[in-house]
Amino acid sequence: MKAVEKESRHYLLTVRLNNYSALCAAYGDELASNALKHVRRSLERHLGKVLIAAVESEELTVLAENRLLESYSPDELIELLCSIISAEPFRCADVDVLLDICAAYRPVDSSTSSADFERLLAEAAAELEFAHPRSISTWRPMSAKEEARYRADMARSVQLLKAIRRRTAFFVWRPIADPKDRGRILYYDGRLRYANESGQQVECDTAITAFERLGLTHIVDLQLVSDVLDELQADPLARLSVPISAKSLSANISGREAGWNEIFTRLRRDPALGPRLILEVADTSDLRSHDDLEPFLDRLRALGVRLAVGRFGGLASSVEQLIDVAPDIIKIDSGFLHTAHQSDRSRARVGPLLDLARTVARMVVLDGVASSWHLLVALDEEAEWVAGSYVGGTSIGRDWINVNYGDAVAGMSSFNHAFGDHGSAPPKGQHTTH
Structure with a gap:
């Protein structure tokens, strides 16, 4: 201190x-x-x-x-x-x-x-x-419908935060794989789940959406990033992605230069963590002004952290916004592959979308591979990396925990080679002092 x-x-x-x-x-x-x-x-x-x-x-x-x-x-x-x-x-x-x-x-x-x-x-x-207000700010009375939704969103958000703290909500992991060799894993996506009364895994998307509507995503996002850092510390060969809101990408969440300091401190203390951490945002139209965002992303990248943008093509993000953000990874929205069979026009969209994404990011992932036909489309379009239930569904465990150690090392080598020196951790003594 x-x-x-x-x-x-x-x-x-x-x-x-x-x-x-x-x-x-x-x-x-x-x-x-x-x-x-x-x-x-x-x-x-x-x-x-x-x-x-x-x-x-x-x-x-x-x-x-x-x-x-x-x-x-x-x-x-x-x-x-x-x-x-x-x-x-x-x-x-x-x-x-x-x-x-x-x-x-x-x-x-x-x-x-x-x-x-x-x-x-x-x-x-x-x-x-x-610290720009993220919460709903209004002095006007809410309608009965607005009040009911706000209260319901708050109840869902409180329930999820309690579940995360009690470890009854947990991450499951989905592999990002080579379509030519599905055993070659680039990294794993983290997805938040909880167990219902029947013991079944249930997605937390509704509660996360509630956090977003309340403007409180930073509360849960910072907790999840910290939890993923725990996972990375426990497994030195892990490469993990955590989804967060674009609105949480700010150094000024709690005040001027306050919000991410604890995470920055952990990344500086252990330089091996940053290059294996991927922060994934979906809709970059929610990002703050470029003047505020750029220095924050520079600090993350100086610590080796990589940025991914998901659902490319499916949300309001523009290519110009993506160029400003300069993500390391772009994931094509799964809807394009899921609907590719419907018509020649739908099928023809996949290739140009991949080409466009390649002009923005070093690494492109084609999401939505749910069948052998989807995999053939990915191979036909020369997709380098894919995701979807056909190449690997979500699991509480991760394959590298149980496979041969040499395979795990090879996976880490593939990950590092895919990025070259881009986004790697700075040498000791050259970290930022923020």
């Missing part, structure tokens, strides 16, 4: 409850007000006694005294506090809700004048704008 302002024992902390107005609209003013009080109690629990400096609708500014804070830089402190408060659902009147928190921080001391104090208050409030 970076030490800061050793002479200062007081800290001005402004916290914003981003989904305050949505909670008001969906559950009423009382629940939203209690949620803000819960934030204050959480701050006191972790910082000690705090003095309320200002309260304005969804924002709370406190003056805290705690020597433990001197061990943290501002971005580390903000990320830690926000993750703690957002980690557990807030329960009020038999309702569980998730709180979307961002914060800004300023050190103060006994020499701070009244004018300087007001200036610091204004600076902290202004800095919250670096």
Whole structure:
């Protein structure tokens, strides 16, 4: 941890409850007000006694005294506090809700004048704008239908987050394979599942969509990336992809330069992790402005992390957006292969789509290989890599755990060779210092 302002024992902390107005609209003013009080109690629990400096609708500014804070830089402190408060659902009147928190921080001391104090208050409030609100923000009343959907989405999101924390939701893995040699695996896709009452695996897509509608995907995405890093640490030959929302690709999730610091720290601590981690987004039209995104992606790539874009051709993403993002991997939407048999025109789309994707990314995966006919189409179009139930369905285990060690090493070699030096981890001593 970076030490800061050793002479200062007081800290001005402004916290914003981003989904305050949505909670008001969906559950009423009382629940939203209690949620803000819960934030204050959480701050006191972790910082000690705090003095309320200002309260304005969804924002709370406190003056805290705690020597433990001197061990943290501002971005580390903000990320830690926000993750703690957002980690557990807030329960009020038999309702569980998730709180979307961002914060800004300023050190103060006994020499701070009244004018300087007001200036610091204004600076902290202004800095919250670096953490663009992701949550639904509206002061207008919700219709009965909107309120019911918001509440249902919140219930699904809370249930999934609890399941992830309790390990009753889990990853299953799907191979990305060579169509000419299905035993040659490039990497494995991670898909989130949970077990229903009958013990059957059920997809979590509905709950993930609920997170997206609430604007809270960053809460679950950061948890899933951390879980996949655990998998990579446990298996030094694993190459794994984790799907996340494009909106989570920002260094400023919890505040200025706060949100991904813990993950960056893990990647710097173990340089072998980054080159084996793939972050996959689907709709790049949800990405933030290029000015905000580019430095964040540069930091990821400096640590060896690779970026994949899925469902190419099936969503609103434009080729221009993809060129800006410069993904390492593009996955063709499975719908094109699934409908290729319907007409000559449908069949003719596959090849040009592959060619277009190859102009953008180094690696292209043709998704949707669900039959021998689909595999023949992939071979006919000279697809380098494919995915689908015919070449390998989802499984809790991964093949390389049980196969010959030499095969696993060969798979890693294929993965590294496919990218060359692109996206590899920097040598020791050359990591970014962010």
